[in-house]
Structure formats: C-alpha cells, structure tokens
Amino acid sequence: MSEKGSNQYMMMLSEIFPFNLFQPEYSGTTIFPPHWHDKCLEIIYFCGGRAELHIGGVAYNAAPGDLFLIGEGVIHSCYLIDETPNYYTILLDRYKIIASDLNSVEYGPQLTGNFSLPVMLQAEHAHYEEFVQLIAEIIEEFVAKQVGFEAVVKSCLQILLTKFIRYYGDSGNEATRQSGIYRNKMERLKDVISFIESNYQEKISIRHAASIAKMSHYHFCRVFKDAVGRTFHEYLQLYRIGKVEELLLQTDLPVTRIAEQTGFVTAQNLGVLFKRHRGCTPMQYRKSCVSSQ
Numbered sequence: 001m002s003e004k005g006s007n008q009y010m011m012m013l014s015e016i017f018p019f020n021l022f023q024p025e026y027s028g029t030t031i032f033p034p035h036w037h038d039k040c041l042e043i044i045y046f047c048g049g050r051a052e053l054h055i056g057g058v059a060y061n062a063a064p065g066d067l068f069l070i071g072e073g074v075i076h077s078c079y080l081i082d083e084t085p086n087y088y089t090i091l092l093d094r095y096k097i098i099a100s101d102l103n104s105v106e107y108g109p110q111l112t113g114n115f116s117l118p119v120m121l122q123a124e125h126a127h128y129e130e131f132v133q134l135i136a137e138i139i140e141e142f143v144a145k146q147v148g149f150e151a152v153v154k155s156c157l158q159i160l161l162t163k164f165i166r167y168y169g170d171s172g173n174e175a176t177r178q179s180g181i182y183r184n185k186m187e188r189l190k191d192v193i194s195f196i197e198s199n200y201q202e203k204i205s206i207r208h209a210a211s212i213a214k215m216s217h218y219h220f221c222r223v224f225k226d227a228v229g230r231t232f233h234e235y236l237q238l239y240r241i242g243k244v245e246e247l248l249l250q251t252d253l254p255v256t257r258i259a260e261q262t263g264f265v266t267a268q269n270l271g272v273l274f275k276r277h278r279g280c281t282p283m284q285y286r287k288s289c290v291s292s293q
Helices: 094-099 102-111 128-144 149-168 174-199 206-212 217-228 232-250 255-261 267-278 282-292
Strands: 002-004 019-022 030-035 041-048 051-055 058-062 067-070 076-080 086-092
Touching (some): 019 128, 030 232, 041 128, 051 217, 086 128, 174 206, 174 217, 206 232, 232 255, 232 267, 255 267, 255 282, 267 282
Antiparallel strands (some): 019 086, 030 076, 041 067, 041 086, 051 058, 051 076
C-alpha cells in the first residue's frame, strides 16, 4: 500500500480499471493523517458535515457541496471539526486509465500532461457544475453497480481528465515556477514524515527534523504547520497515539509496554496525552472497542 513513508498507492479495482471510490472510516479527531499519492489523483466530494483539510500547505474548512481536487504528490490531511462528516473519496491513476483504453492512445500525452488544479471548488466557481455532475454520475454508477457500470465510470473519468487539461493545463508561467519551488519544500517535508513513521519509537527533536528537511528551526516549524495542519509535536503525538490504538486493539500488551514501544516512555505520559486527544484512558478505549465487537 505504501511505497515510501506516507506515499500511498491505494488498492485499485483492477489493473484495467485503476480507480476506486470509498467513504473512509476513522477514529478520534484525525480523519486521515498527512500523506500523498505520487501516482494518483484524489477527488473529495463533501455531502454533509464539516472538516478541516490541509492540502499543499493551505487550510480549508470543508462544508457540504465542496469539491477538492488533489494532484499527484500533494501532501494532504483532514481533521474533525465537530459533527461527523460525510464525503466520498475518488482515487484514480490517470496514467493507467489512459494506457488501459486503446481508444485513448492518441490523446494519452494530453490527458497525462501537467496541470495546475484549483484545490477547492464551490458552487460559485467556474466549471463547478460540470465537475459535480460528472462526479455524481460516477458515484451513482459505482454504488448501484449495474451491468456495464465500469464502462460508464471510465467514460466519465476520461471526460473529467479532458476537462482538467482543457481548463487547467500547465502554461509554464511564473506561477508554475513558483509552484516548483514550493513543491521542493514539500518533497523535503515528505522525508521528515517518512522518518517519523520509521522512527516514532525513538526520541525525535525538532532540530533533527529540521535538519532532515534542510531548513532552519523557525522556517521548518512554519512550513510544517502550514502543510500538515498541526505543529511538529502535535503531529508526532497524534501519530504515536494512532500506533497505540493499533496495539491496544491487536495485542494484549499492558499499557506500560505499549508506552515503551510507541515513544511515550512512561504509561503516565501516554495516559495524559491519550485522554487529551481521545477523551478516555487507553484501557477504557480497549474495553469499549472490545465490547462493541
């Protein structure tokens, strides 16, 4: 699933149908942690509730009807605001979609070219209705799964990609050059996130993380918060708590051992932070999950 750190290539339906649609499940206040897809476009369509998204270093408050277009390689994360959000996620590998369809061979270079997608589209924005209609049809076909739904979905995806290139094709201007500079910073942050995922059990200082990103302490703290939506320490704590939850559910290890294995050192420290973020103690969390099964 993951090729390097949080570079995720999600499970596709098949090699000839490199697409998937789902409504993610989550626990706690983190709907999904910072990650990116080097080979996939991601489209998020909100149907209900609200959430706080961070996409490419910019924060967005998502509400019903909002549409988010997340390009390949862009760091993104999502956090709960209050009520449980209802949304669909579409992932597609446009390179494989084009390669899998002989009818698209002639137009492949165009549909897999560079574009600068607007991250957030709302009802008042140009082209919003076109995109929402296509996405609504994709969702309807995929959920109903009537005969030939794959052909209809693939057709809609190709139209969607065509419109992306038509409206947002890369013009190679100054804005593109600046986005390249910004992407370079994001690539360095990816190294930090990958490092955390491999070494969260150990003590990790901001100074060390900043050195991995090749940034000053101050600049790193600002860029990391903008990109991830949490401070470095907050993100590290939340990532470790996610690992604690896995161990609580998948093992019968005592909390003291779990604290040692997830970088919290002591059970007391783990208990304080777990209750702050999850609203209960680790043992209460384990018991509630076991009783609900």
